[in-house]
Amino acid sequence: MIRSRFSGTDDLEFIPSCVYDLIFRCHPPPSRQPIPSNSVPTLAATDSGASAKVIDGKLVSKQVKDEVAEEIATMKAATGHVPGLAVILVGSRKDSQTYVRNKKKACEAVGIKSFEVNLPEDATEEEVIEHISEFNNDSSVHGILVQLPLPRHMNEETILGAVNIEKDVDGFHPLNIGRLAMQRRYPLFVPCTPKGCMELLHRYGVEIKGKRAVVIGRSNIVGMPAALLLQKANATVSIVHSNTKNPEEITRQADIVISAVGVANLVRGSWIKPGATVIDVGINPVDDAESPRGYRLVGDVCYEEVSKIASAITPVPGGVGPMTIAMLLSNTLESAKRAYNFK
Numbered sequence: 001m002i003r004s005r006f007s008g009t010d011d012l013e014f015i016p017s018c019v020y021d022l023i024f025r026c027h028p029p030p031s032r033q034p035i036p037s038n039s040v041p042t043l044a045a046t047d048s049g050a051s052a053k054v055i056d057g058k059l060v061s062k063q064v065k066d067e068v069a070e071e072i073a074t075m076k077a078a079t080g081h082v083p084g085l086a087v088i089l090v091g092s093r094k095d096s097q098t099y100v101r102n103k104k105k106a107c108e109a110v111g112i113k114s115f116e117v118n119l120p121e122d123a124t125e126e127e128v129i130e131h132i133s134e135f136n137n138d139s140s141v142h143g144i145l146v147q148l149p150l151p152r153h154m155n156e157e158t159i160l161g162a163v164n165i166e167k168d169v170d171g172f173h174p175l176n177i178g179r180l181a182m183q184r185r186y187p188l189f190v191p192c193t194p195k196g197c198m199e200l201l202h203r204y205g206v207e208i209k210g211k212r213a214v215v216i217g218r219s220n221i222v223g224m225p226a227a228l229l230l231q232k233a234n235a236t237v238s239i240v241h242s243n244t245k246n247p248e249e250i251t252r253q254a255d256i257v258i259s260a261v262g263v264a265n266l267v268r269g270s271w272i273k274p275g276a277t278v279i280d281v282g283i284n285p286v287d288d289a290e291s292p293r294g295y296r297l298v299g300d301v302c303y304e305e306v307s308k309i310a311s312a313i314t315p316v317p318g319g320v321g322p323m324t325i326a327m328l329l330s331n332t333l334e335s336a337k338r339a340y341n342f343k
């Protein structure tokens, strides 16, 4: 038995280590994880005009990837096997193509074998499911991911539900999501972006138990699972969404804010309680003639204002984004370890 990594030292609740590993992947265990050199030592309110600590997702994602690579090398030496990840991309969205390319590169860098299927925009659900079934039956594939969003004519739930739950490294299978929502039940995999948010909070020593958390946005990919994870880690959680009457007032009560709504600069300084920790999941393009791409990325959070009020904040880019792929690699390794019974 080990302590929940999201608990304070006075926590008397324990969870079995196997369950702990299932929900909150940890390579290696917490005691061996170095805290980044610019970690957040305390979360006391900053003085007015002071700047929040930057929660560096690039740095942490590199740490996670190094840890995953080390474990894969050890597993390969012991079992002769490496993890395999299959990615299915339907259509030709530029952003999705970039994410898939980056996932493949990241797999190569840590020693995961990658499989890729590209289907045209007008592919049928049956075709996608056929590929999923092949990967379900391929013992060298431990993770199967369908890049989202899917074309409009496809039923996302049907397709995600076709992935073998034991290979559902995205954690989007209805059974995995259902288990996340249940008391005393645990999913086999947790969706990568919200898991990345929790990993950042953990590695920067942000206490969650007993704290008030507000999640802005209720998407299946981020908002909803992030709220469930925070609740499982014993925070008191509110969800702010498009029908919330007083989002500013509710958000201002939070010790921890996770924003995943996709509206540039929505969260202003006045929304934030002094000393809060702010995790910005938004990746919003805004026109910028001076940038080589013609646009730049900004978060949901008005960084200029909020970094003067919060005690810790993730930047965009370089915050949560890089954690998504790091957590995917980690989930894929976890799946392979389970398949080969490698501890």
Ligand SMILES: Nc1nc2c(c(=O)[nH]1)N[C@@H](CN(C=O)c1ccc(C(=O)N[C@@H](CCC(=O)O)C(=O)O)cc1)CN2
Residues within 6 Å of the ligand: 099, 145, 146, 147, 148, 149, 170, 192, 193, 221, 283, 297, 316, 317, 318, 319, 320, 321, 322, 323, 324, 325
């Ligand atoms: N099947 C899935 N589809 C999608 C997921 C997912 O987790 N599973 N998440 C997003 C897209 N995504 C990965 O798929 C992703 C998004 C952003 C980043 C990232 O590193 N962002 C950088 C900025 C990148 C840039 O400059 O363009 C950052 O924020 O620093 C990685 C992966 C939707 N689909």
